[in-house]
Amino acid sequence: MASQQREIERTASKALVKLYPYQVRWILDEGRFKLIVKGRQTGLSFGTSLRHVRRRIKTRGDTIWISASDRQSRESIEYCKTHAKAVGEAFDFAEIAFPGTDDKAQQITFLHNGARIIGLPANPDTVRGYHGDVVLDEFGFHRDAKKIYKAAIAIASRGYQLEVISTPNEQAGKFWEIAKAAGVPADGGSERTHWTKGVWSVHWLDIYTAVKEGCPIDVEVMRQACYDDDTWQQEYCCVFLADAQNYIPMELIIAAESQMASLDARPEDLAGRELYLGMDIGRKKDRTVIWIDEKLGDVMITRAVETLERTPFAKQFEQAAAWMPYVRRGCIDSTGIGAQIGEDLERKFGAAKVEKVEFNIANKETMAGLAKRKLEDRQARIPESPSIRRAINAVKRYTSPTGHFRFDADRTEAGHADEFWAFALCLSAAEGGSSPALASIDTDTSLNRARNGVDEDLVAAGARRERGDYMMGARNRDRRVW
Numbered sequence: 001m002a003s004q005q006r007e008i009e010r011t012a013s014k015a016l017v018k019l020y021p022y023q024v025r026w027i028l029d030e031g032r033f034k035l036i037v038k039g040r041q042t043g044l045s046f047g048t049s050l051r052h053v054r055r056r057i058k059t060r061g062d063t064i065w066i067s068a069s070d071r072q073s074r075e076s077i078e079y080c081k082t083h084a085k086a087v088g089e090a091f092d093f094a095e096i097a098f099p100g101t102d103d104k105a106q107q108i109t110f111l112h113n114g115a116r117i118i119g120l121p122a123n124p125d126t127v128r129g130y131h132g133d134v135v136l137d138e139f140g141f142h143r144d145a146k147k148i149y150k151a152a153i154a155i156a157s158r159g160y161q162l163e164v165i166s167t168p169n170e171q172a173g174k175f176w177e178i179a180k181a182a183g184v185p186a187d188g189g190s191e192r193t194h195w196t197k198g199v200w201s202v203h204w205l206d207i208y209t210a211v212k213e214g215c216p217i218d219v220e221v222m223r224q225a226c227y228d229d230d231t232w233q234q235e236y237c238c239v240f241l242a243d244a245q246n247y248i249p250m251e252l253i254i255a256a257e258s259q260m261a262s263l264d265a266r267p268e269d270l271a272g273r274e275l276y277l278g279m280d281i282g283r284k285k286d287r288t289v290i291w292i293d294e295k296l297g298d299v300m301i302t303r304a305v306e307t308l309e310r311t312p313f314a315k316q317f318e319q320a321a322a323w324m325p326y327v328r329r330g331c332i333d334s335t336g337i338g339a340q341i342g343e344d345l346e347r348k349f350g351a352a353k354v355e356k357v358e359f360n361i362a363n364k365e366t367m368a369g370l371a372k373r374k375l376e377d378r379q380a381r382i383p384e385s386p387s388i389r390r391a392i393n394a395v396k397r398y399t400s401p402t403g404h405f406r407f408d409a410d411r412t413e414a415g416h417a418d419e420f421w422a423f424a425l426c427l428s429a430a431e432g433g434s435s436p437a438l439a440s441i442d443t444d445t446s447l448n449r450a451r452n453g454v455d456e457d458l459v460a461a462g463a464r465r466e467r468g469d470y471m472m473g474a475r476n477r478d479r480r481v482w
Contacts, residue, residue: 021213022205023047025194027054031201032156034163037184038205039236042215044165045072048135049079055133056115057089062132063117064155066148068141069384070104070259073119076137077106080117084108098126102259127151133161140169140176143255149174168240173251176240188239207236231390247397247407248372253389258381261302267326270294270303277323277330278425280418281316281338288316291422292323293380295430300374301381305388305419317341324349329432331425335359355432357425361406367424368395368407374427382423391419 019027020043026036027047038044052063067073077093084091090111097104103126106119120126124147134152142148156162166175171186182200184190190204211217226232233239270292278291288311292304308316324330324345334342334356342356357363371392374380382388394409394417409417 018214019047019050020210020215022193022203022210026203027051029194029201029203030161031196032159032161033199034161034201034203035178035182035184036163036165036203036205037179037238038165038167038203039207039210039238040167041217042205042207042210044205045076045137046079048137048163048165049076050083052117052133052135053080053083053087053089056110056117057084057087057113060113060115061160062115062130063135064127064130064132064152065117065119065135065137066122066127066142066152067119068122068138068143068254069257070102070121071384072138073121074106077108077117077119080108080119084110101126122148124148124151127155130155131158131160134163136162136164136166138166139164140166140173141250141254142174143257145174145251149178168234168238170234170246170250171240171242172249179240184240186240188233188237190238204238206238246393247368247395248375248392250389250393252372252375253382253392256375256378256380256382257384257389258301259384261381261383263302263305263383263385265292265303267323270326273303273326275303275323275327276300276426276429277320277327278422278427278429279320279330279332279338279341280421280425281333281335281341282418287418289418289422290320290323291419291426292327293426293430299379299381300427300430302383302423305383305385305422307418313337313341317344320345321348324353327353327429329353329355329429331355331357331429333357333359333421333425355429357428359421364407367421367428368397370427370431371420371424380427388419388423391417392423395420 023043023046026034026044027050036044052065056063065073065076067076081091081093092109092111094107094109095104096107101123103121103123105126107116109116116132118130118132122142122144124144127148128151132155134156136142136148136152139145139148152162164175164178168179168188169175178200180186181198182202183195183197184202184204188206190206193204193209195202207217207219207222211219222236223232226235230241234241274295276293276295278293280289280291282288288308290304290306290308291302293300294303295301306319308319311319320330320332320341330345330353332338332342332345332354335358339356342354346354346356357367371380382392391409395407396409398406398408409420
């Protein structure tokens, strides 16, 4: 064991990284079923990648690394490549697309024995068919977690290892079910760092344990940066928060996250598409959020989310006005301080294109219900974003003594569910979006044809373009030998 630890530390030192005791404990644990509940930014993905590079260099076979998103899958494989290069191990790298989806596998193959580490985003359909050791990374945030776990158990059934790694994500879902059965406390109060229960070898790593064992995290700085206590407790203290009042469960939000969605498209990039706008307005306490969706068939795909913090109203008007020529309809929060911006936009672009929405109880109930229905029906694609995830999940439904519902969210320094209400306003704009686009752009004749009615050819072209964006990737294969 001591010689193994020295070897691991030598490998890490070649990558100019020092391993902490909790990383070494995790790497040296040869249990068949391993579980770790861990805080953010503690280096577990780095340590796990080192473990599997060592394992695959020594033993022919495969490691199937399943991440919560494509971005995380790529990052994990980059760690593996870093370790392999550090020890001078030659490997082949390939990116392989799955036809008909926007999923891609990141694969490295060690040349001396053919062993592979295959990085996959969480999708039960693409996971099936592999055999080998399985890593479920940030499993608490996987879409279709139950189906993923069923596929992972099938992969690992022939004597392979299964590692389940994640930060908590409320008292719901498959990760919570596994953690609870393995003796992990919901309140984050574990005094143990490693124990065994049933088939599971369980590791515990909150921020205080990580700092105690050498991880250079400033606890007070991170606590202040979290803004609200729920984020701090869940992300760093490993508390599984109760989700009883949250109107839209986290699993539903994660299921809607898609690589097809984006945060930063510009108006001119989206000319000719069927766009809708929602704008939740704030000034001092809350942020202003402008949300842009494209409608393709019956699916709403997010194209841009602009966040304006402590921004003068004149600038907020300019930002919204820049989008209005490109959208078919926009719903603007016209409650209180938002009233003037709504009036100015309506005056400039017309009541057919701009709808002023007052945030009263009835309207908020209608918008919240629409947003939840779109998510439940898989008719919304949103970007992968922790702030958006938190904002949508933050909305709670309260029941009054008379039986009426009220929808609201706790106000924190991070906002007041601003992204959620901008999202809901955008969906509302599309529900009533019968007005034609009045684009003031003369360079594209197809847009001119669309001015007096909906150009169906234009919408169909947008759908074809969307399919082409990810189908083209299925024909691309990037190969490198180190």
